[in-house]
Amino acid sequence: MQTWIWIVIIIVALIAGAALGFFAARQYMMKYLKENPPINEQMLRMMMTQMGRKPSEKQVKQMMNQMNKMQK
Incomplete structure (x- = not known):
């Protein structure tokens, strides 16, 4: 060749x-x-607590839903 x-x-x-x-x-x-999302509910709660807020379960769920929508 x-x-x-x-x-x-x-x-x-x-x-x-x-x-x-x-x-x-x-x-x-x-x-x-x-399989291993970068941010889970526990991390979100900790971040909101560090910012001086006591997050309710509803707020955490709303934030997680928004983050999941952004990923898709």
């Missing part, structure tokens, strides 16, 4: 590998964040 064909094959393989790696990493991170 000629040299230019090998160069084209290598370039195509690198591009395909990079694309596959990107989508695999993206899928893994989406699954990880869905």
Whole structure:
């Protein structure tokens, strides 16, 4: 085979590998964040308490619902 064909094959393989790696990493991170959300209700309560507020359960649920809507 000629040299230019090998160069084209290598370039195509690198591009395909990079694309596959990107989508695999993206899928893994989406699954990880869905299973382990960055902020949960306990963390939200602690943050509101640190800001000097005593949050009610209703306020915590509303904030969590808003955060879940923003993620989707």
